[in-house]
Amino acid sequence: MVEPLLSIVGLDAFHGDAQALFGLDLALQEGELLALIGANGAGKSTLLRSITGLVKHRKGMIRFRGEDILGLPAHVIVGQGIALVPEGRRLFPSLSVEENLLLGAQVARPGPWSLQAVYELFPVLREKRKAPSTSLSGGQQQMVAIGRGLMSNPDILLLDELSLGLAPVVIRDIYALLPKIVGNGLSVILVEQDINRALSVADRFLCMLEGKPSLQGKPGDYSRDQITNAYFGT
Amino acid sequence: MSTLHVTRSTPLSRIALPLAALLVLLLAAAPWWASTATLRLIGEIMIYLSLASLWNLLAGYTGLVSVGQHAFVGLGGYILFTVALYLGWNPLLAIPLAGITAALIAVPVARLVFRLNGAYFAIGTWVVAEVFRLSFAQISSLGGGSGSSLPIGIMKAMAESKAMRESLIYWAALALGTGSVVFVYLLLRSRIGLALTAIRDNETASSSLGITIPRIKLAVYVGVAAVTGMVGALIFLQKLRIAPDAAFSASDWTVLVIFMVVIGGIGTIEGPIIGTLLFFVLREFLADLGTLYLMILGALAILIMMASPKGLWGLVTSRTGLSLFPVGYRVETRGDQG
Amino acid sequence: MDWINIIIQGILVGGLYALFATGLSLIFGVMRLVNIAHGDLIVASAYLAYGVMQLTGVGPLTSLIAVIPLAALFGYLLQLLVLNRTLDKDILPPLLVTFGLSIIIQNGLLEIFSANSHKLNLGSFEIESIHLMPGVDIGYFPLLTFAVAVAVVFGLQQLFYHSAIGRAFRAVSDDPEVAQLMGLNNRTVYASAMALCLAVVAVAGVFMAIRANFDPSMGPGRLIFGFEAVIIGGLGNLWGTLAGGVILGVAQALGAQIDPGWQLLSGHIVFLLILAVKPQGLFPKGAA
Numbered sequence: 001m002v003e004p005l006l007s008i009v010g011l012d013a014f015h016g017d018a019q020a021l022f023g024l025d026l027a028l029q030e031g032e033l034l035a036l037i038g039a040n041g042a043g044k045s046t047l048l049r050s051i052t053g054l055v056k057h058r059k060g061m062i063r064f065r066g067e068d069i070l071g072l073p074a075h076v077i078v079g080q081g082i083a084l085v086p087e088g089r090r091l092f093p094s095l096s097v098e099e100n101l102l103l104g105a106q107v108a109r110p111g112p113w114s115l116q117a118v119y120e121l122f123p124v125l126r127e128k129r130k131a132p133s134t135s136l137s138g139g140q141q142q143m144v145a146i147g148r149g150l151m152s153n154p155d156i157l158l159l160d161e162l163s164l165g166l167a168p169v170v171i172r173d174i175y176a177l178l179p180k181i182v183g184n185g186l187s188v189i190l191v192e193q194d195i196n197r198a199l200s201v202a203d204r205f206l207c208m209l210e211g212k213p214s215l216q217g218k219p220g221d222y223s224r225d226q227i228t229n230a231y232f233g234t
Numbered sequence: 235m236s237t238l239h240v241t242r243s244t245p246l247s248r249i250a251l252p253l254a255a256l257l258v259l260l261l262a263a264a265p266w267w268a269s270t271a272t273l274r275l276i277g278e279i280m281i282y283l284s285l286a287s288l289w290n291l292l293a294g295y296t297g298l299v300s301v302g303q304h305a306f307v308g309l310g311g312y313i314l315f316t317v318a319l320y321l322g323w324n325p326l327l328a329i330p331l332a333g334i335t336a337a338l339i340a341v342p343v344a345r346l347v348f349r350l351n352g353a354y355f356a357i358g359t360w361v362v363a364e365v366f367r368l369s370f371a372q373i374s375s376l377g378g379g380s381g382s383s384l385p386i387g388i389m390k391a392m393a394e395s396k397a398m399r400e401s402l403i404y405w406a407a408l409a410l411g412t413g414s415v416v417f418v419y420l421l422l423r424s425r426i427g428l429a430l431t432a433i434r435d436n437e438t439a440s441s442s443l444g445i446t447i448p449r450i451k452l453a454v455y456v457g458v459a460a461v462t463g464m465v466g467a468l469i470f471l472q473k474l475r476i477a478p479d480a481a482f483s484a485s486d487w488t489v490l491v492i493f494m495v496v497i498g499g500i501g502t503i504e505g506p507i508i509g510t511l512l513f514f515v516l517r518e519f520l521a522d523l524g525t526l527y528l529m530i531l532g533a534l535a536i537l538i539m540m541a542s543p544k545g546l547w548g549l550v551t552s553r554t555g556l557s558l559f560p561v562g563y564r565v566e567t568r569g570d571q572g
Numbered sequence: 573m574d575w576i577n578i579i580i581q582g583i584l585v586g587g588l589y590a591l592f593a594t595g596l597s598l599i600f601g602v603m604r605l606v607n608i609a610h611g612d613l614i615v616a617s618a619y620l621a622y623g624v625m626q627l628t629g630v631g632p633l634t635s636l637i638a639v640i641p642l643a644a645l646f647g648y649l650l651q652l653l654v655l656n657r658t659l660d661k662d663i664l665p666p667l668l669v670t671f672g673l674s675i676i677i678q679n680g681l682l683e684i685f686s687a688n689s690h691k692l693n694l695g696s697f698e699i700e701s702i703h704l705m706p707g708v709d710i711g712y713f714p715l716l717t718f719a720v721a722v723a724v725v726f727g728l729q730q731l732f733y734h735s736a737i738g739r740a741f742r743a744v745s746d747d748p749e750v751a752q753l754m755g756l757n758n759r760t761v762y763a764s765a766m767a768l769c770l771a772v773v774a775v776a777g778v779f780m781a782i783r784a785n786f787d788p789s790m791g792p793g794r795l796i797f798g799f800e801a802v803i804i805g806g807l808g809n810l811w812g813t814l815a816g817g818v819i820l821g822v823a824q825a826l827g828a829q830i831d832p833g834w835q836l837l838s839g840h841i842v843f844l845l846i847l848a849v850k851p852q853g854l855f856p857k858g859a860a
Contacts, residue, residue, distance in 0.1 A: 372834075372837070532676040536673065540669065
């Protein structure tokens with residue numbers, strides 16, 4: 001069997017002294033969209049932050065394209081091809097929309113995404129390109145955050161709480177664009193509060209409970225009740 | 235079976251406190267057993283112990299990193315001279331008066347410098363000290379830039395004999411030195427101490443607990459200024475001469491003090507004590523090096539800040555868990571016959 | 573015409589104070605670091621120029637060709653090897669480490685060069701002036717200093733808002749964590765900012781040393797002037813910093829007219845007054 005694009009084995013991660021992940025295993029195949037679901041505090045964000053190197057205090061194994069990336073600093077990992085769209089979007093407030101996007105291209109990896117391509121995906125951003133990122137609506141900010149992540153031309157895009165705090169109509173628009181985003185064979189890990197929405201787009205899901213996987217498989221393999229039980233640990 | 239007890243004392247602290255009391259008694263009797271030179275040395279150590287403990291309270295516990303405490307040292311000194319020269323009071327009475335004046339002046343000063351955040355606060359305090367220095371240099375009745383001396387007649391009002399005067403000054407230094415340590419210790423064990431720890435650990439959390447941070451910071455700043463002013467009066471009572479550059483000397487009253495605290499261990503009660511003693515030991519051996527000595531102290535402070543921010547005492551406690559003056563609570567397992 | 577002359581001279585000196593201040597403002601903006609040794613680094617640059625001139629026989633302005641890159645390199649290494657390790661939420665370590673550095677530089681210079689003062693000589697250019705009107709002469713050198721200050725502020729402004737490195741500076745300042753996710757190595761970005769700061773410091777040091785005598789004890793005073801200019805002008809506004817330097821320079825020049833002892837005092841008093849009335853400074857960021 002071919003080694004997965006990203007494989008995590010026995011990952012422990014810590015918030016200060018508190019352990020947030022307990023021996024977590026995960027495999028992500030090329031071109032796959034994996035939905036990561038779980039209650040608040042289940043360790044979803046910690047997992048994404050561990051993969052990108054933001055959580056320093058962790059042990060276990062994280063292999064990307066067969067190479068260990070656990071010891072690498074965050075700014076190197078993004079250059080290897082893993083980009084994170086962080087929870088809460090976290091645009092740079094003193095940078096314009098275009099500057100935010102350009103900063104995403106800092107690592108200068110070759111690939112399909114460019115300023116032009118992002119503006120084609122989100123035409124509204126072209127109009128607002130000179131505007132300060134703080135002047136945008138929540139949905140537009142999320143577009144900048146996604147565009148900024150894509151600008152590094154990643155192999156894996158990690159989307160943390162994609163729809164958090166957005167109006168339903170905006171969420172629908174963004175999800176409608178998801179096929180265009182992943183179309184180029186991009187692999188995605190999607191963290192999402194809205195389980196139904198996440199399962200509707202995912203190839204596979206992983207439900208987490210208290211820092212460990214509680215259920216995983218294809219969305220069609222399990223009943224709604226089974227997934228709910230895994231979510232709440234009942 | 236054994237039970238758990240929450241306690242403030244440690245086995246060592248139960249021994250340390252009586253020992254410290256004994257040491258203070260022994261030091262109080264020093265005029266009867268020590269030479270004048272020794273007396274002066276201990277007096278100087280006590281003065282620095284006081285300044286170091288006070289600065290530690292300010293920077294290490296309250297987060298007010300002042301690099302302008304020499305403002306209050308010099309102010310205290312000038313209050314002494316004003317009172318002695320113009321009112322003809324007993325100089326010893328000038329010491330508490332210097333404290334009160336320093337506190338009164340610290341209030342408007344705090345209102346100004348507290349507008350500056352963090353590190354800029356530090357430089358702001360320095361500007362204030364400069365303003366004090368330049369202002370006193372303008373007061374010609376106090377000698378202007380060249381300063382003035384205390385007439386011997388004023389000194390005689392304190393005590394007839396020179397030996398008695400030396401002893402009185404020494405006891406005042408001992409009282410301020412030990413008093414400052416006790417003051418900081420008791421303050422940290424009080425409700426204010428709990429609030430300070432909360433501020434240090436998490437300013438937002440403590441403000442949501444309803445602890446009024448600005449008022450506590452102001453109170454600590456003013457209190458420290460008061461005692462610093464008293465120390466300043468005492469310093470220049472011993473020196474008998476004052477001039478703006480010596481009174482508001484950043485290197486003597488702030489730089490050395492900061493080094494003592496940083497090397498000993500900032501944010502610990504024991505740190506300033508260790509730092510002060512170590513400083514005087516080092517000075518015995520290295521003072522001949524002059525500027526090199528200060529460079530060594532500077533390098534030592536940098537190394538300690540980078541390697542062990544809690545100083546030498548922090549190294550000791552992290553290895554052994556020792557605490558001479560515990561202000562926190564700890565859980566102890568105690569054997570129980572029940 | 574006396575007062576006009578005094579004010580003009582004050583404005584021109586303000587350019588030098590702005591040079592003291594811009595580096596301070598820059599590194600505070602990028603990494604919230606206040607470098608207590610900033611003034612000592614200005615003085616050290618003056619000595620470095622002195623050394624370069626002794627060694628090669630060039631003039632003070634030419635010496636900048638060597639002094640600027642050397643100072644920048646020092647700043648880069650200082651940040652990378654020392655100061656980066658102190659950057660955290662706690663303000664104490666960076667403050668006390670730069671404080672220790674300040675004492676080391678002051679006493680190191682004292683050890684090497686003694687307490688005697690020196691001056692960098694620019695020849696006749698120093699004394700030549702434009703005669704504006706009776707009683708008002710503008711010296712070439714003060715004018716050059718002011719022009720350099722304006723150029724430095726303009727250049728930094730362009731760099732900050734219209735270049736990739738400036739974008740990186742603003743990004744790490746906004747959100748150091750997310751900046752890493754963009755592939756920025758915060759440590760080298762900080763080191764670059766400190767290198768840039770020291771390049772400005774080098775210019776400030778040389779112009780200070782041409783203008784008047786300098787000695788190892790002058791650092792803290794220069795730090796305070798720079799700091800006052802930054803606060804008067806408003807944090808994070810480089811043009812404001814230039815204005816702050818000018819206000820400080822004019823205040824000092826007017827104070828000196830009352831009494832020589834009032835020169836420094838009146839500068840400090842104006843600073844404290846502005847702090848009391850407008851704690852955000854006269855031109856706070858975003859209001860311009």
